[in-house]
Amino acid sequence: MKPTYQQPTERGYYGQFGGAFIPEMLYPNVEELRQQYLSIMAEPEFQQEYQQLLRDYVGRPTPLFEAKRLSAKYNTRIYLKREDLCHTGAHKVNNTVGQILLAKRLGKTRIIAETGAGQHGVATATVCALMGMECIVYMGEIDMERQKPNVYRMRLLGAEVRAAMSGSRTLKDATNEAIRDWISNPVDTHYIIGSVVGPHPYPDLVARLQAVISEEMRKQLLEKTGSELPQYVVACVGGGSNAAGAFYHFLEEPSVQLVAVEAAGHGIYSGHSAATSVLGTPGVIHGSRTLLMQDEDGQITEPYSISAGLDYPGIGPLHAFLADSKRARFISIEDEQALKAVAECSRLEGIIPALETAHALAALDQLGAGPDDVVVINLSGRGDKDLETYIKYADAIM
Amino acid sequence: MNRIKDAFEKKQKNLLNIYFTAGYPRLHDTVPILKALSESGADLIEIGMPFSDPLADGPVIQASSTVALQNGMNLRVLFEQLQGIRESVPETPILLMGYLNPVMQFGVDNFCREAAAAGADGIILPDLPLDDYVAEYQDIFRRHNLRPVFLITPQTAPERIRRIDELTDSFLYLVSGPGTTGGANTQAEGVQEAYFQRIEAMNLRNPRLIGFGIGDKASFQNACQYAEGAIIGSAFIRALDGVDDAPAAAKRFVSSVLA
Numbered sequence: 113m114k115p116t117y118q119q120p121t122e123r124g125y126y127g128q129f130g131g132a133f134i135p136e137m138l139y140p141n142v143e144e145l146r147q148q149y150l151s152i153m154a155e156p157e158f159q160q161e162y163q164q165l166l167r168d169y170v171g172r173p174t175p176l177f178e179a180k181r182l183s184a185k186y187n188t189r190i191y192l193k194r195e196d197l198c199h200t201g202a203h204k205v206n207n208t209v210g211q212i213l214l215a216k217r218l219g220k221t222r223i224i225a226e227t228g229a230g231q232h233g234v235a236t237a238t239v240c241a242l243m244g245m246e247c248i249v250y251m252g253e254i255d256m257e258r259q260k261p262n263v264y265r266m267r268l269l270g271a272e273v274r275a276a277m278s279g280s281r282t283l284k285d286a287t288n289e290a291i292r293d294w295i296s297n298p299v300d301t302h303y304i305i306g307s308v309v310g311p312h313p314y315p316d317l318v319a320r321l322q323a324v325i326s327e328e329m330r331k332q333l334l335e336k337t338g339s340e341l342p343q344y345v346v347a348c349v350g351g352g353s354n355a356a357g358a359f360y361h362f363l364e365e366p367s368v369q370l371v372a373v374e375a376a377g378h379g380i381y382s383g384h385s386a387a388t389s390v391l392g393t394p395g396v397i398h399g400s401r402t403l404l405m406q407d408e409d410g411q412i413t414e415p416y417s418i419s420a421g422l423d424y425p426g427i428g429p430l431h432a433f434l435a436d437s438k439r440a441r442f443i444s445i446e447d448e449q450a451l452k453a454v455a456e457c458s459r460l461e462g463i464i465p466a467l468e469t470a471h472a473l474a475a476l477d478q479l480g481a482g483p484d485d486v487v488v489i490n491l492s493g494r495g496d497k498d499l500e501t502y503i504k505y506a507d508a509i510m
Numbered sequence: 511m512n513r514i515k516d517a518f519e520k521k522q523k524n525l526l527n528i529y530f531t532a533g534y535p536r537l538h539d540t541v542p543i544l545k546a547l548s549e550s551g552a553d554l555i556e557i558g559m560p561f562s563d564p565l566a567d568g569p570v571i572q573a574s575s576t577v578a579l580q581n582g583m584n585l586r587v588l589f590e591q592l593q594g595i596r597e598s599v600p601e602t603p604i605l606l607m608g609y610l611n612p613v614m615q616f617g618v619d620n621f622c623r624e625a626a627a628a629g630a631d632g633i634i635l636p637d638l639p640l641d642d643y644v645a646e647y648q649d650i651f652r653r654h655n656l657r658p659v660f661l662i663t664p665q666t667a668p669e670r671i672r673r674i675d676e677l678t679d680s681f682l683y684l685v686s687g688p689g690t691t692g693g694a695n696t697q698a699e700g701v702q703e704a705y706f707q708r709i710e711a712m713n714l715r716n717p718r719l720i721g722f723g724i725g726d727k728a729s730f731q732n733a734c735q736y737a738e739g740a741i742i743g744s745a746f747i748r749a750l751d752g753v754d755d756a757p758a759a760a761k762r763f764v765s766s767v768l769a
């Protein structure tokens with residue numbers, strides 16, 4: 113089969129990116145998943161249960177909101193896809209609802225996950241509570257500190273949160289620990305990866321589960337603007353799951369400009385950044401050949417972003433392909449610009465966005481969108497979890 | 511020439527393979543430790559090429575890798591250190607073990623050329639998939655007379671074990687149970703033995719070495735009942751922790767296992 117942006121090859125490649133570079137200990141698990149994910153997801157009972165949960169539990173479809181005051185400010189037509197209104201406060205739950213149903217059908221009884229901002233951890237703990245499954249979430253020690261409310265939410269939901277103490281003690285290291293847990297528990301455990309990263313079939317699996325975002329966007333755009341196709345779709349990229357979901361049904365529509373926004377931290381070339389598409393080169397991270405930040409010896413370098421969810425030295429293989437083929441435009445936003453965008457969205461639209469999402473909002477003035485253009489921003493999550501950071505940086509924000 | 515094969519022909523039982531991380535505890539301990547291991551009776555030696563994110567390794571090897579990287583170890587330094595090693599360690603097989611990414615960045619062909627020139631006999635890259643090995647690496651390995659070593663776990667399917675057995679002329683690395691390196695055996699009694707016996711009964715071409723969780727004389731001898739030998743890594747690294755004279759500690763360790 114010819115690979116497309118929507119469909120990697122059988123071995124999980126998007127162009128030169130993807131694959132499954134995993135130790136033998138993980139091979140049976142990943143292979144089982146690879147052989148079964150498409151057929152399980154195609155089962156009518158799976159679809160029925162998944163759709164019902166998305167509607168009644170997650171609260172989908174999420175609204176597409178015309179942001180009139182932001183539109184006036186930027187002199188273009190801005191719509192916000194309200195993933196912040198999903199149960200648990202971010203898009204992450206679209207994926208965990210699907211994967212928990214998959215895990216049940218694979219006969220797994222124990223769930224593990226990694227988390228950066230804690231949103232994926234909370235979304236995983238939530239569906240585990242719903243299904244009565246054991247849940248262990250790995251989280252970098254630094255992230256446990258900067259996203260404290262989410263640590264308490266996970267514990268309240270019955271999950272065990274384990275601190276990742278190695279490396280930069282952030283998302284990369286939490287992912288390492290989750291993979292090591294899976295190696296140690298190969299039979300009863302399913303690993304719910306939180307983004308479009310990891311070995312094949314995870315990038316494709318997570319992209320498909322997040323694709324509901326753009327599926328809804330097309331219908332809502334038709335209703336509100338008379339056309340299913342906007343001129344721009346903008347999303348932030350950590351691993352890339354909300355962007356993959358927002359882009360998915362526009363990938364093969366060349367008239368739609370796809371804009372992926374990465375975290376530049378203190379500045380792209382400051383040495384404290386997570387702008388992988390600029391600083392990254394091809395290599396293998398977490399089982400996938402993709403763009404990653406590394407030194408000349410192939411050692412993975414420590415990323416930095418104020419936003420725990422974007423503080424990751426790689427991007428999913430689909431995004432590496434989108435960057436390489438120039439199908440998507442990549443923009444990097446610094447900490448301070450993101451903080452300003454938090455205040456702007458809060459004051460103009462009455463919506464307090466997550467720090468991750470604020471990076472997408474901060475890209476608005478770089479798009480070059482005209483007055484008649486329709487710009488959809490994927491509002492991937494709400495800012496409750498970041499309140500402590502917002503208080504700390506109140507001077508910079510206000 | 512195949513030093514790995516020769517080692518298994520010379521000694522059919524109780525082969526001891528020791529793993530250590532290059533550049534640990536100090537940058538220039540690599541070669542003195544290697545010589546000490548060989549002199550004190552290790553039958554094969556695996557040199558770990560440190561990586562920032564060693565997914566298959568437990569805390570001990572992770573920590574040694576971090577120290578080694580901080581000490582300045584990288585592939586170029588390692589190959590320099592190994593220059594001329596075959597003059598002092600002519601026979602003991604040397605295997606390089608590490609992760610794919612540093613090798614990819616070095617260039618696979620370059621890596622294999624330098625590894626062979628430095629006297630290495632085999633390569634262990636746990637995150638190199640079999641299909642990718644066959645498609646992209648096999649010819650290069652062969653050209654440089656390097657043997658790959660592949661891991662087998664309790665979950666590896668029989669057909670896959672046969673395929674792995676066909677793909678090399680070295681040994682099969684039997685991972686003793688679920689877990690990363692250095693983990694204790696937490697399996698119910700008999701489970702591990704049944705797995706080792708199941709593999710033994712397959713009458714494979716290659717000899718087998720059991721690794722992960724082997725750490726002393728007792729566990730070494732136990733493993734040797736089910737295979738041609740065993741591999742010790744984390745326990746050896748722990749024995750180097752905080753010592754002034756790493757080669758002396760290496761000798762003491764090997765003697766304690768073989769005593």
Ligand SMILES: Cc1ncc(COP(=O)(O)O)c(C=O)c1O
Nearest residue numbers: 231307350351352353354421493
């Ligand atoms: C609200 C929100 N947006 C975006 C992200 C980044 O992840 P991804 O790139 O997979 O969407 C996160 C991750 O934690 C998040 O919580």
